[in-house]
Amino acid sequence: MSKRVYGQYCGFARALELVGERWALLIVRDLLVGPKRFSDLQRGLPKIPSNILTSRLKELEEAGIVQRRLQPRPSNGVFYELTEVGNDLEDAVMALGRWGAQRLGEPRPGEIVTEDAMVMALRTTFQPEAAGRTRASYELRLGDIVINAKVANGRASVVAGPLPGADLIIETGPAVRMLLAREVTPEQALKKKLVRITGDPKLLDRFVRMFRIG
């Protein structure tokens, strides 16, 4: 990493030296959702070669962004988690994600959706002002990916996994992007079967007001 240097005394350049390498910020993105083991990261980043993952993790660890933790029992093994410094990258990751989401377009052949990406996408698109005093919980299903979001007090908590008792269950696919980007209305999306819901349709209206692209 010491060779990949920009030669500028500048915070932004320094940031790129630390996390600008290929794959590095995607690893951070997944770790922002929660600690993970090596193989979890591989699953979330199917196209990363294992040697690259190894060296990125080592670099991120040396940079003080990630730390290894030996899990006791059960589930012995090594876990990787963000340090506080690493967690501070959240703002930057969300800002870039927000920008990218606006230019996402339709999925390209072979592109996959992962659980962590979806969690971060929802966190990224959350609009606190639009939430107001809303209090609602959602379970969002995309294929076999299930995540959930709880909105309260103008904040959203988005994590992986199902949420029994959610106010609304939304079943959808990659077309959910069109919904969040308001290229279709909730009505249209339901009619065109881009989404299927279990619960009060009004909660879907609220959802697209609180989580949106652009």
Next chain:
Amino acid sequence: MSKRVYGQYCGFARALELVGERWALLIVRDLLVGPKRFSDLQRGLPKIPSNILTSRLKELEEAGIVQRRLQPRPSNGVFYELTEVGNDLEDAVMALGRWGAQRLGEPRPGEIVTEDAMVMALRTTFQPEAAGRTRASYELRLGDIVINAKVANGRASVVAGPLPGADLIIETGPAVRMLLAREVTPEQALKKKLVRITGDPKLLDRFVRMFRIG
């Protein structure tokens, strides 16, 4: 660029595909300050090989982030400027710059400070809440780099160049980082001759309250 792909249908991954290549975001950083010609960019990024600059500019243009403009007279030639899409990267650049500035430390041997980097650094560190109703103008000199900042209505306009009639002139060097990071107080900085001012010292206190790292 089409080969350097992450295979994920995710806004953040898409963003990295568009601007994640080495040097790309540094070019964007400089263009956020204003349109530039090829040689201006080279001057601001002394370590970038010209062929790399060429191909990055081409990629950024194809991605709709940068546009070439043929300048009529005077100063015939090609100018590069950000499109609106490119300008929308400002939030992300500032967020990353803010993170990096906190881990900047002391300059490494051979590291340089450029005008554009300094302009963006000041924009990045501006804290609107701390500005309040302040109305002040500053000229900041680092070696032969001169930039200026005007603060009014809770907003700061930071651009390159001198500002005749500025309320305060601050002459300093890379040690300005310690000041913005509040590792030294303005008093100490003046006493240790890390900065020299022309104008009311109270304006320096205001300055470090409005522009700060961390």
Next chain:
DNA sequence: CTGGATCCCTCACGATACTG
């Protein structure tokens, strides 16, 4: 199974030189 290490191959990157 997890958590890597090792090998090889290729192409993108980087340095330098040169040109319309």
Next chain:
DNA sequence: CAGTATCGTGAGGGATCCAG
């Protein structure tokens, strides 16, 4: 000024192998 041309290197990609 605004780039090409050329060429060497090494990081990234992909497969395979191995230890606990």
